[in-house]
Amino acid sequence: MQLDAADRKILASLQADGRMTIQALSEEIGLSPSPCLRRVRLMEDGGVIKGYVAVVDQKAVGLPVSVFISIKLERQKDEELDRFGAAIRSWPEVLECYLMTGQRDFLLRVVCADLAAYETFLREKLTRIDNVSSIESSFALAQVKYTNVLPIGP
Incomplete structure (x- = not known):
């Protein structure tokens, strides 16, 4: 369009x-x-406007922890990539998931209430997916900038 x-x-x-x-x-x-x-x-x-939402403050609703998780798969075949994507799509803790180039295959942004909730997510969901060879978690200390406004310009 x-x-x-x-x-x-x-x-x-x-x-x-x-x-x-x-x-x-x-x-x-x-x-x-x-x-x-x-x-x-x-x-x-035409799909340019995908929907309308309320932007909710994650801390205000009890989800102050943001974790960025790098995932490496053992095999990067199409069916394996699709299987991983299908597994994480239904998990509400995962706000974003990207298929990446470079050292890692996927990058996830996950929110949770605390470290115990993250450990539960890790043990009960993420580590149970077949074909995952490594998981690296990085915890956000502070949010320096967040926007969902695209720089469309004139």
């Missing part, structure tokens, strides 16, 4: 406030409400 300047303005505004009304959005970007709504719907239907 080709995005023009108006589409990019819409996306920038919705990233700042996903709850804004079409009226407010149209006023902010300088389009009338009907064409503004049509553009939003086209971007939703």
Whole structure:
């Protein structure tokens, strides 16, 4: 989907406030409400806008620990990579998972309440996946920056 300047303005505004009304959005970007709504719907239907969520503070809900986990598999065949991905998709502790280049095969971002909860996750889930040869965990001491706003630009 080709995005023009108006589409990019819409996306920038919705990233700042996903709850804004079409009226407010149209006023902010300088389009009338009907064409503004049509553009939003086209971007939703085209998969540019994937959904709308509330951004929740992980500490406020009792999940202050962030762990970045590097995973190395014994074999990197397609079916093995797919099997690992399928295993972790249903685990709510895993917020992000990336297939990587370099020394490790996957990088995960996991949140949990404390070290005991992480140990349970590690022992009862992660170490039970076949084909995992190594697991390296790094605990975040502080969050220096977090955003889910993409730098779309004009």
